[in-house]
Amino acid sequence: MILTTCAACAAPLAHNAPRCVRCKLRYCNATCQHDHWRRGHKQMCKKIHRGGNAEQYNADKKYKEAVAEAVEACADDTKGQTCYICTQALHWKTKEGLVRMCACRGTAGFAHVSCLAEQAKILMDEAEANNLDWDARNARFWRWHACGLCEQQYHGLVYCALGWGCWKTYLGRPETDQIRSMAMNQLGNGLLEADHHEDACSVQEAQLSTLRHFTDTEMSENNILAMQNNLAATYGNLGRYEDALRMQRDVHSGRLKLLGAEHNRTMSAATNYAMTLKRLGHFEEARSVLRKTIPVARRVLGESHIFTLQMKSVYAEALCADHSATLDDLREGVTTLEETEPTARRVLGGAHPLVGTIESDLRNAKALLRARAGSA
Structure with missing residues (x-):
C-alpha cells in the first residue's frame, strides 16, 4: 500500500x-x-x-495533480506545439496540455502524459497477452520512464507524473505480482525525480518490506538490490548519508557478485556508491572505486553513455573537492570536465540535470584552479 x-x-x-x-x-x-x-x-x-477504494482513489487524484504540475512547468516550451502521438494540442479526454520530456528534436519532443501512459500500457498488455519472457517485458516496461524515440529517460515532474500513471494502472494486482512491484518502484523513482523525497522514502520502504516479505528467488534478490539502491538515493537526498552509504556498499557488493563488473546495474551502483563517499568526504575511496569502473564503462558502454558521463563527472568532483588536492589533481579535474561537458550536452540536451551539474562543477573547478595557481 x-x-x-x-x-x-x-x-x-x-x-x-x-x-x-x-x-x-x-x-x-x-x-x-x-x-x-x-x-x-x-x-x-x-x-x-x-473511485475504486482508497488506494485507487488516492492514485487517481495524485496522478491528475502531477500531470497538471508537469504541464505547467513545461508551458513555455510547448506553446504552439502538438502531441506527436495523438497530434492534438489538448488531450481529447483529459483536456491536459503538453509536456516536453526528453532529448527529441523538432516536433517529436512533445506529448501528453496520458498519451505516453497509454502507449506504455498497451505495450505491456501485448507482452502479457503474448506471454513474452521477462527480458521482453522489462524492455517494454522501460516505456513507462523513457522515450520510445530517443530512448532518453524522462526526468523531473514528467517522470513523477508517469510514476503516478504507472502506479494507478497496476496497483490493483496482488502484492506478489512482479508488474505491481515494478510500478511501485516507478512511482518511488518519479517522486524522487520531482524532489518529493519524504514521499519517495515512504513508498520505497513499503516496497522493500513487501519484497522481503513475499519473495525468496534469485530474481527477487536482484529486485531487492534495485530497491535498496533507490532507497539509498532517497536517504542521501534526505541527508541520511551514513544510512545511504551502508546500503550502497551492500548494493555494489551484491551487484558485483550476481551480475559481474560489466553489467549496467553494477556500474550504476559503483557511481552511486562513489557519489556518497565523495559527499561524506571519503575522496580517495571514491576515486578508487571510479578508477576501476570508468575504464569498464568506456569499453562496454562507450564515451557517450550517460553512466560514463556520470562517472567522469563524479570523479572530477572527487578530485577538486578534496582539500588535499594538488595542482595536478585540480588540472586533471578541470580537463575531465572540459572533455565531458560537450559530449553530455550533445547527447542529453542542455536541459538535462547532469549537464547543468557538469557546467557548474566546471566553473567552480576553473575558479579553484586559478586561485590555487595564483597563490602558488
Whole structure:
C-alpha cells in the first residue's frame, strides 16, 4: 500500500493494519477509525469507494495533480506545439496540455502524459497477452520512464507524473505480482525525480518490506538490490548519508557478485556508491572505486553513455573537492570536465540535470584552479 500512514493520526502503519470495510482506508486501530468517521470520513467514504477504494482513489487524484504540475512547468516550451502521438494540442479526454520530456528534436519532443501512459500500457498488455519472457517485458516496461524515440529517460515532474500513471494502472494486482512491484518502484523513482523525497522514502520502504516479505528467488534478490539502491538515493537526498552509504556498499557488493563488473546495474551502483563517499568526504575511496569502473564503462558502454558521463563527472568532483588536492589533481579535474561537458550536452540536451551539474562543477573547478595557481 502507498497509503502508508493512518488516515486519522498519520502514524506509520503495520502491513496488516485494519481497514474501513467499504473504502479500504487504513488506520492504526479501531479508535482512530471511529475518530476519523466522526471528523468527516462518513461523507467521503462512498465517494472513495466509487473511485475504486482508497488506494485507487488516492492514485487517481495524485496522478491528475502531477500531470497538471508537469504541464505547467513545461508551458513555455510547448506553446504552439502538438502531441506527436495523438497530434492534438489538448488531450481529447483529459483536456491536459503538453509536456516536453526528453532529448527529441523538432516536433517529436512533445506529448501528453496520458498519451505516453497509454502507449506504455498497451505495450505491456501485448507482452502479457503474448506471454513474452521477462527480458521482453522489462524492455517494454522501460516505456513507462523513457522515450520510445530517443530512448532518453524522462526526468523531473514528467517522470513523477508517469510514476503516478504507472502506479494507478497496476496497483490493483496482488502484492506478489512482479508488474505491481515494478510500478511501485516507478512511482518511488518519479517522486524522487520531482524532489518529493519524504514521499519517495515512504513508498520505497513499503516496497522493500513487501519484497522481503513475499519473495525468496534469485530474481527477487536482484529486485531487492534495485530497491535498496533507490532507497539509498532517497536517504542521501534526505541527508541520511551514513544510512545511504551502508546500503550502497551492500548494493555494489551484491551487484558485483550476481551480475559481474560489466553489467549496467553494477556500474550504476559503483557511481552511486562513489557519489556518497565523495559527499561524506571519503575522496580517495571514491576515486578508487571510479578508477576501476570508468575504464569498464568506456569499453562496454562507450564515451557517450550517460553512466560514463556520470562517472567522469563524479570523479572530477572527487578530485577538486578534496582539500588535499594538488595542482595536478585540480588540472586533471578541470580537463575531465572540459572533455565531458560537450559530449553530455550533445547527447542529453542542455536541459538535462547532469549537464547543468557538469557546467557548474566546471566553473567552480576553473575558479579553484586559478586561485590555487595564483597563490602558488
